[in-house]
Structure formats: C-alpha cells, structure tokens
Amino acid sequence: MNPSLILFDLDGTLVDTAPEISDALNALLAAEGLPTIDPALVRSWIGNGTRELLVRALQHLALRGVRDAGEPGAADALMPAFGMHYMAHCGRASRVYPQVEAVLDALREHGKRLCVLSNKEERFAFTVIERHGLRDYFELLIGGDTLPTKKPDPGGIRHCMRLFGADAESTLLVGDSEIDVATARAAGVPIWAVSWGYNHDRPVAVAQPDRLIQSFGALFELTALDAPRERVSTY
Numbered sequence: 001m002n003p004s005l006i007l008f009d010l011d012g013t014l015v016d017t018a019p020e021i022s023d024a025l026n027a028l029l030a031a032e033g034l035p036t037i038d039p040a041l042v043r044s045w046i047g048n049g050t051r052e053l054l055v056r057a058l059q060h061l062a063l064r065g066v067r068d069a070g071e072p073g074a075a076d077a078l079m080p081a082f083g084m085h086y087m088a089h090c091g092r093a094s095r096v097y098p099q100v101e102a103v104l105d106a107l108r109e110h111g112k113r114l115c116v117l118s119n120k121e122e123r124f125a126f127t128v129i130e131r132h133g134l135r136d137y138f139e140l141l142i143g144g145d146t147l148p149t150k151k152p153d154p155g156g157i158r159h160c161m162r163l164f165g166a167d168a169e170s171t172l173l174v175g176d177s178e179i180d181v182a183t184a185r186a187a188g189v190p191i192w193a194v195s196w197g198y199n200h201d202r203p204v205a206v207a208q209p210d211r212l213i214q215s216f217g218a219l220f221e222l223t224a225l226d227a228p229r230e231r232v233s234t235y
C-alpha cells in the first residue's frame with residue numbers, strides 16, 4: 001500500500017468535535033425553551049451532517065412528548081439558528097487527536113495529496129479545520145453539501161480521484177464510521193478506520209474496514225516507501 005492521495009474524514013477521525021456539537025445543540029434547545037439532550041446521545045448521532053443531527057434531536061424530543069419538536073419543517077426552521085450557535089462553538093471545545101499534525105506534516109513532506117471528506121456542511125467543516133490550524137495541510141475540503149451527494153455515495157472520493165489523477169490503488173480513505181467504510185467500498189478504494197471515533201453506538205470494527213488503527217501514528221508507515229521531497233524555500 002503506497003497511496004498518493006489520502007482522504008480524511010473529519011469528525012471523530014482528525015478532530016474530536018462531539019463536545020462542541022452537543023454544546024451548540026443544547027445552546028439552541030435552551031434558547032428555544034426546549035429540553036437539552038445528554039451529550040453521549042448527541043455523539044451517537046454524528047456522522048450524517050449537522051442538519052441530520054438536528055432532525056434526529058427533534059425526533060428524539062418529539063418521541064418524549066415535547067410539543068412542536070415533531071412538526072414537519074421544524075428542523076429547517078431551526079437550522080439557521082443552529083448554524084449560528086454552531087459557528088460560535090466551532091473550534092472551542094473540540095480537540096485535534098494526538099499525532100495528527102505530525103503525521104500530516106510527514107505525509108505532505110513525502111508528497112502525498114491530502115483532502116478532507118466530511119459529511120459536515122462545508123462552512124462548518126472549513127471553520128473547524130481553520131480554527132485548529134489544519135487548513136494548510138489539505139488541498140481540498142469536500143463537505144456534506146459541496147457536491148450533489150454525500151457519503152456513503154462515492155461521488156466525493158471519485159471527484160478527488162479525478163481531480164488529482166489518482167486511481168483506486170493509489171487512493172486511501174481514513175475514517176471512523178461504517179459510513180466511511182461503505183463510501184470506500186462503493187468507490188472501490190481501501191479504507192483504514194480509526195478506533196477512537198464516532199460510529200453510532202457500535203465499534204467500527206463490525207463494518208470490517210481493511211485495517212483498524214489504534215493510533216494516528218500508524219499512518220507514519222505510509223511515508224516509508226517515498227523519499228522525502230526536497231523542501232523548496234520561498235525565501
């Protein structure tokens with residue numbers, strides 16, 4: 001395995017975003033006079049994008065008898081306010097996982113093309129990587145609303161492969177959920193799954209990724225087959 005193009009899922013793979021996603025959601029619910037939700041439950045809803053998370057939160061409240069939460073259109077009506085709360089919380093309580101910067105540095109130094117492929121809407125995904133200083137590692141960020149489809153549709157992977165002239169053998173997806181595994185399978189590319197992310201309430205191992213990694217440092221081995229590029233100074 002010596003991929004030249006490596007695509008990274010964002011939430012649960014590069015950055016632990018669950019705390020601020022539940023902070024933003026609960027800030028919205030409190031502002032609307034609705035009951036707040038246990039962060040552990042919110043964490044289990046991450047993976048399909050922010051709007052979908054809001055839909056699930058409202059369904060959860062409706063099932064518990066909260067009036068108005070189950071009204072058709074409730075999620076769309078609340079989405080602009082949720083977006084404002086989320087933007088205000090983005091990058092505050094989230095943390096980049098250990099070794100991420102060191103690995104991305106090494107991969108870039110060895111000439112790998114790196115992209116983010118997230119189901120989080122582009123503006124939020126961009127804000128998360130920007131606020132954590134990760135932006136310059138990536139040549140492209142595809143969010144859940146960048147293209148007509150999102151994961152598990154293989155469109156995002158195919159788009160990157162076309163753009164960077166990579167075939168299935170020279171592409172790798174690194175993700176944390178069964179959605180990522182399904183996306184990679186649909187595109188015919190290998191998938192390495194991280195063990196520490198968000199996969200609803202089950203271990204991602206059940207989705208049978210090609211490899212399960214226990215630490216981000218495992219990705220250092222992807223640099224073993226390429227000589228480091230000469231650094232070109234701009235000064």
Ligand SMILES: O=C(O)COP(=O)(O)O
Nearest residue numbers: 010011047048049118119
């Ligand atoms: O925001 C989400 O729900 C998921 O985002 P991810 O695809 O980066 O895990």
Ligand SMILES: [Mg+2]
Nearest residue numbers: 009011012176
């Ligand atoms: Mg994820």
